[in-house]
Amino acid sequence: xxxxxxxxxxxxxxxxxxxxxxxxxxxxxYKVGLELYTxxxxxxxxxxTQTGRRxxxxxxxxxxxxxxxxxxxxxxxxGVELLTVHCSGGRAMLEAAADAAAGRLGLIGVTLxxxxxxxxxxxxxxxSGANIGDEVLxxxxxxxxAGLSGVVASGSEVARLKSELxxxxxxxxxxxxPAGSDVADQARVVTPAAAxxxxxxxxxxxxxxxxxxxxxxxxxAIREEAA
Ligand code: C5P
Numbered sequence: 001x002x003x004x005x006x007x008x009x010x011x012x013x014x015x016x017x018x019x020x021x022x023x024x025x026x027x028x029x030y031k032v033g034l035e036l037y038t039x040x041x042x043x044x045x046x047x048x049t050q051t052g053r054r055x056x057x058x059x060x061x062x063x064x065x066x067x068x069x070x071x072x073x074x075x076x077x078x079g080v081e082l083l084t085v086h087c088s089g090g091r092a093m094l095e096a097a098a099d100a101a102a103g104r105l106g107l108i109g110v111t112l113x114x115x116x117x118x119x120x121x122x123x124x125x126x127x128s129g130a131n132i133g134d135e136v137l138x139x140x141x142x143x144x145x146a147g148l149s150g151v152v153a154s155g156s157e158v159a160r161l162k163s164e165l166x167x168x169x170x171x172x173x174x175x176x177x178p179a180g181s182d183v184a185d186q187a188r189v190v191t192p193a194a195a196x197x198x199x200x201x202x203x204x205x206x207x208x209x210x211x212x213x214x215x216x217x218x219x220x221a222i223r224e225e226a227a
Contacts, residue, residue, distance in 0.1 A: 002226045004219065005029040005056050005172070007206035013040035017047060019210055026216045026223075029081075030203055031056040031219045039116060042078055049079035056172075056202070060110050062086035065096035072097050076104035076207040082172070082202075084152065087139040091146055098147030108172055109143035109151045111136040114188065137164060144169050150201065155190030158198040167199065174204040178222060181208050192226040 006027050010016040016036055020027060032045055037059060057080040061068045068085060075083045083098050087109040094109070101107040110120075112135050121130040123170050129148055140161050141153045150170025153161055158171050177189040184207055195203050205222055212218035 001194075002200055003029055003202050004192075004223055005031050005202050005204045006209055006219065007031040007033065007174075007204055007217050008036055008044075009033060009210070010036055011039055013044045013047065016040065016044060020048065020051075020053065020213065023209075023219060025214050026219045027053070029054045029056060029202070031058050031206075033058045034060075042074075045078045045080060055079065056082040056084075056108075056204075058084050060084045060086055061097070062089045063093070065093045068093050068097045069100040072100040072105070072107070077100065080105050082106045083148075084110050085131050085148075086110050087148075087151070090156065091142060093147030094143060094148060101149075102147070106149035106170065107147075108170065109139065109145070109148045111119045111139035111151050111153065114154055114175070122136055133160065137161065140165055140169070153200075154188045155195045155198060155200065156188055158195070158200045162199045170201045171199065172202040172204060173200040174206075176203045176205045176208065176222070178208055178218075178225060192222045196226040 008016040008030050036044060041135045045055055057075050061071045083105055098107055102117055118130055136157050143151055144165050152172045154175055155173050161171055173195045175186045175189045176192055176195055177183055179191050183189050194202060209215050209219045
């Protein structure tokens, strides 16, 4: 069954921990991203792990192998369960990161940011006419070969990744929107039921929970829909 990760997109530790308290036993997995981590530091991760919460640290590491290994080890020491790295960091970086993560945390690769379009691929990598789905699969295959646990992918890419890279290769899916809810700035959204049915292992949900009138009830409804 897919697990739900609540995205703590807040600007302060107090706001983030108030949301965690509000969710009570409904929330068990939390995503700490760049803003919250940069503002609140490793202390926010400790506050979560020390109270039994599971943490997805979404720092999207991308650097030379030695530096990324240091970041992976530091995250593992904090008790982080899932950590993201950019697949475009290359094979040597991914392999070194996977070695450092082995038995300590799950390493999740970011393939192509969903904000990138075909013309960005041409501008950044110099290849025209690239197909986004093919690029995601190629980078996913590289991540798998390097020993990562899985990748982040939109709901529309999950089925292909699972069928080509194997059911045990984890997929983390953001852009989850319960039917009828506000899409906000997400371009490609799927419902909790559709994401779970496509085989996604972790659903990342932010605003549909954190901006709900009753966040705990919203999270419960999403979990029930995904089940
Ligand atoms: O509020 P919402 O449910 O849109 O939040 C989704 C979360 O997942 C945000 O923290 C966002 O940064 C993250 N994310 C995403 N799309 C990606 C990768 C990460 O929405 N491709």
